[in-house]
Amino acid sequence: xxxxxxxxxxxxxxxxxxxxxxxxxxxxxxxxxxxxxxxxxxxxxxxxxxxxxxxxxxxxxxxxxxxxxxxxxxxxxxxxxxxxxxxxxxxxxxxxxxxxxxxxxxxx
Numbered sequence: 465x466x467x468x469x470x471x472x473x474x475x476x477x478x479x480x481x482x483x484x485x486x487x488x489x490x491x492x493x494x495x496x497x498x499x500x501x502x503x504x505x506x507x508x509x510x511x512x513x514x515x516x517x518x519x520x521x522x523x524x525x526x527x528x529x530x531x532x533x534x535x536x537x538x539x540x541x542x543x544x545x546x547x548x549x550x551x552x553x554x555x556x557x558x559x560x561x562x563x564x565x566x567x568x569x570x571x572x
Contacts, residue, residue, distance in 0.1 A: 478550030487523045494530065497570050504569070517562040531571065538563055 484490035493515035501511045522530050524541050545551045545559055 479548050481549070482520055482523050487526045489526065491519065491522050491526065491530075493518050493522075494566075494570070497566050500570050501565070513558055514562040514565060517559045518566055521559065521563055 497518065498511065498515060501514060506514070521538075521541055522533075524544070525533050525537060528537075541563075542556065542559065545556060551559075
């Protein structure tokens, strides 16, 4: 029996995630979002994932107030993740869910 495998090409990995050093006045996830996640009994892993993803989102638009970011800008951010960051489908879904959680569950 002969076993062969094919490696994925080592192409472009996309743009790195924004870090606190990259953005002036880096914003952390709003406390009310973390409280709501805990209140709704989300797992610690999900809380960490959602807060990290939401921080990436709000720091992408670091010049804007969080509550003024439009639906069009949310879509532009998600396109940036796919086209420039080259994220996976599951990362994309998690980002959508984190943003959706804030606007639906926290802000109502």
